[in-house]
Amino acid sequence: MSHRHIIAILRGITPEEAVPVCAALVEAGITLIEVPLNSPNATESISRAAAALSGRAEIGAGTVLSEEDVRAVAQAGGTFIVSPDTYEPVIAETVRLGLKSYPGVFSPSDAFRAIRAGATGLKFFPAEVLGSKGIKALKAVLPPSLPLYAVGGANPDNFDEFFAVGCAGFGLGTYIYTPGRSAAEVGQRAATAVAAYDKGATA
Template sequence: MDLTATLATHRLVAIVRGGDPDAALRTVLALAEEGVELIEVSLAAPGALSVIERARTAFGPDRPLGAGTVLTAEDARAAHSAGADFAVTPGLGDGVGAAQELGMPVLAGVMTPTEIIAARALGVAALKVFPVAEAGGAAYLKALRGPFPDAPFVPVGGVDEDLARACLAAGAIAVGVGSPLVGDAADGGSITALRERARAFRKVVEEATR
């Protein structure tokens, strides 16, 4: 898949991480039903690989499905075997190269200019600026775009509706959203409330794309 182009088209990545694999799967499926096209399942959550496997079965082969918190080469191989077709990392560990060798494009975690240069040299598909809220939010992203005006930045970490709107306005190719979107749904919380939040975030993205 062309992850960079897909991010530019859909502009929202939902990050699912919860303590209940069945609830996490329901969350993934509900997000998909609400039109969230890019979903990552964090490997830091219990049963994450089974969630990816079952979601892939439900989606079929063509819908994008990511594995998050890919730290090691073993993580990348396991995620690929489970059916993930892109990888999201918190940094530039061994999982980046291993995922690319398997044909999985990578959204790689960076924070500093040095890390951005290193990630681009590795040929990653996009740059996950993490944790953006703690680092200065949209102002920090705007500052990074000075020396890197064409870099495909995806701010992640504490991205609520307001910060999503500000980051997209500041030039982010997409935003990655975890708990402000997923809430407690992946732990067994309300799917109805999840659907409402998904619609709200999709509205933010649609408004930013006009």
């Protein structure tokens, strides 16, 4: 299964909303979907979405802080882990279980700690603070094949800015979803993001 490098971050979603909202995202072309663990009954949302969209999307977890969290996500059917920091035991457990690891980084020390621990890709967070210039400077010393994601302030209006400095993709939170937003509106916002991503990725 090939994916656009867009991760939809559904912070605050409930298990009841999970399947219709995730289905709307997939219909719009976003097939990497993160349920942060500080959402209500997050592993239940992951389980329902992973079962309903098997073969069509990858469902993962965000705000993952412990090895126990990683194991719970894997048991629920999640396939990737997004963590806010570079806590090596979380990255190592993610790799051990065959899941993909996207830790949050801000500095060169963070980035190389994550790489040495086995990260699949790096989440530059908050991207709006680090900025495209900061990412460009860091990109110069990172492995060229390692995918970099701008998260925290990235949106369709500035995709081009981050593409230009070597980012492969984006994590989209409140732009895509806030609690109570309908599946239809989530789908519309996702379609706008996909159009901007496709335009930037082929530029």
